[in-house]
Amino acid sequence: MNEYDSELVAGLLEKENYSRTEASDEAHLILLNTCSVREHAEDKVHARLGNLKIHKDRNPDVKIGILGCMAQNLKEDLLKSKPYVDIILGPDSYRRLPELLSPATVLDDNIVDTKLSRMEVYDDLFPARREGINAWISIMRGCDKFCTFCIVPFTRGRERSRSIDSIVEEVHQISAAGFKEVTLLGQNVNSFQHEGRRFHELLAEVSAVAGIERIRYTSPHPQDFDDDLLRIHAENPKVCNHIHFPLQAGSDPVLERMNRTYTRQHFLNLAKKMRDTIPGLSISTDMIVGFPGETEADFQLTLDVMKQVKFDAAFTFKYSSRPGTKASEFEDTIPEAVKQDRLQRMIVLQKEHTLLRNQGHIGEVLEVLVEKNSKKSENQHQGRTRSNKIVIFDKAGEQPGDLVTVEIVDAQGITLFGRIED
Ligand code: SF4
Numbered sequence: 001m002n003e004y005d006s007e008l009v010a011g012l013l014e015k016e017n018y019s020r021t022e023a024s025d026e027a028h029l030i031l032l033n034t035c036s037v038r039e040h041a042e043d044k045v046h047a048r049l050g051n052l053k054i055h056k057d058r059n060p061d062v063k064i065g066i067l068g069c070m071a072q073n074l075k076e077d078l079l080k081s082k083p084y085v086d087i088i089l090g091p092d093s094y095r096r097l098p099e100l101l102s103p104a105t106v107l108d109d110n111i112v113d114t115k116l117s118r119m120e121v122y123d124d125l126f127p128a129r130r131e132g133i134n135a136w137i138s139i140m141r142g143c144d145k146f147c148t149f150c151i152v153p154f155t156r157g158r159e160r161s162r163s164i165d166s167i168v169e170e171v172h173q174i175s176a177a178g179f180k181e182v183t184l185l186g187q188n189v190n191s192f193q194h195e196g197r198r199f200h201e202l203l204a205e206v207s208a209v210a211g212i213e214r215i216r217y218t219s220p221h222p223q224d225f226d227d228d229l230l231r232i233h234a235e236n237p238k239v240c241n242h243i244h245f246p247l248q249a250g251s252d253p254v255l256e257r258m259n260r261t262y263t264r265q266h267f268l269n270l271a272k273k274m275r276d277t278i279p280g281l282s283i284s285t286d287m288i289v290g291f292p293g294e295t296e297a298d299f300q301l302t303l304d305v306m307k308q309v310k311f312d313a314a315f316t317f318k319y320s321s322r323p324g325t326k327a328s329e330f331e332d333t334i335p336e337a338v339k340q341d342r343l344q345r346m347i348v349l350q351k352e353h354t355l356l357r358n359q360g361h362i363g364e365v366l367e368v369l370v371e372k373n374s375k376k377s378e379n380q381h382q383g384r385t386r387s388n389k390i391v392i393f394d395k396a397g398e399q400p401g402d403l404v405t406v407e408i409v410d411a412q413g414i415t416l417f418g419r420i421e422d
Pocket of ligand 1 (some may be wrong): 143
């Protein structure tokens with residue numbers, strides 16, 4: 001989402017005749033687009049701002065701005081501790097940038113605008129993208145779910161969806177620019193709703209755009225997964241057979257304290273239905289260990305869900321308290337060593353499942369979208385299956401963006417190895 005927002009801001013500034021530089025030494029304006037979802041992300045921004053202060057001391061005319069969730073969430077702290085920052089704009093205030101940067105505007109003081117909007121979806125603004133294979137498109141903003149561990153509803157505001165017309169127009173643009181794949185983005189992507197039209201209807205419209213071969217989306221919420229969405233996965237070949245399906249925890253008491261609004265059984269039933277309905281489906285997930293009050297028995301229930309679903313991939317996190325959230329007030333916190341131990345056990349189990357799932361592809365012939373050179377050899381390409389698995393194979397004259405047929409011959413860790421078919 002932040003990558004998309006950065007492209008959106010770049011698009012806004014390019015319209016004003018700004019040009020982009022990769023070298024911060026050359027820049028007259030440096031914007032950091034920030035994330036508050038975990039403490040680590042914020043720490044990195046503080047460190048980066050420390051470096052930029054040295055730059056600004058040497059070049060006092062350089063303007064420094066902070067955008068996004070940290071701007072929204074930590075403005076007071078930033079104003080106090082980083083007075084050399086010129087502009088602080090929350091996620092709904094990017095339209096103000098051209099006005100604030102205009103020579104007519106005198107930035108005597110720090111400019112702060114973190115007002116959240118119930119309407120802003122940047123429907124008429126299109127991002128400045130670099131060339132590539134996959135383009136991100138934001139289809140909605142904000143979130144109404146209020147999971148107790150999550151800062152997003154406070155930093156990004158209430159849920160609102162873009163119009164289908166504007167999204168489809170953007171998909172036509174990326175197709176004309178040569179992109180083959182689109183990933184639709186939202187904090188809670190499957191609760192998309194615009195003028196009574198729902199997410200599966202949007203997928204159908206996007207899939208009608210010529211030139212787009214694959215459609216992905218992230219992240220859905222288990223509560224909002226309906227049969228219409230499963231059906232379009234099964235019936236529409238452009239909608240990829242990969243679902244990111246965030247579990248977070250596998251114990252009902254923990255899910256309840258997280259305010260996730262589903263039970264472990266609901267999650268398990270849906271995962272089974274997905275695998276039964278969608279051929280060759282891969283499922284990835286997010287999981288948090290060490291949420292306040294999580295007992296060893298609760299943790300074992302999470303491992304049990306993992307054993308039943310055998311996720312293809314997982315993003316695993318130690319719980320990190322976010323000031324301002326409800327969970328940050330929970331007192332029964334888990335010691336760091338216990339969190340670390342649980343995370344380690346979870347990672348070991350997930351590695352087993354990833355390998356098992358990937359080994360299941362050996363001998364299959366899969367369609368692969370060529371993305372780039374493999375990191376290890378210029379003589380090999382890296383591509384991706386519809387089910388979102390990375391495949392490495394020897395080059396045979398194909399180019400990035402081509403769809404090729406590859407026989408899978410090996411699986412190691414998260415990677416498949418294949419042989420291109422004639
Ligand atoms: S659904 Fe996702 S974005 Fe919304 S509150 Fe929960 S974790 Fe945060």
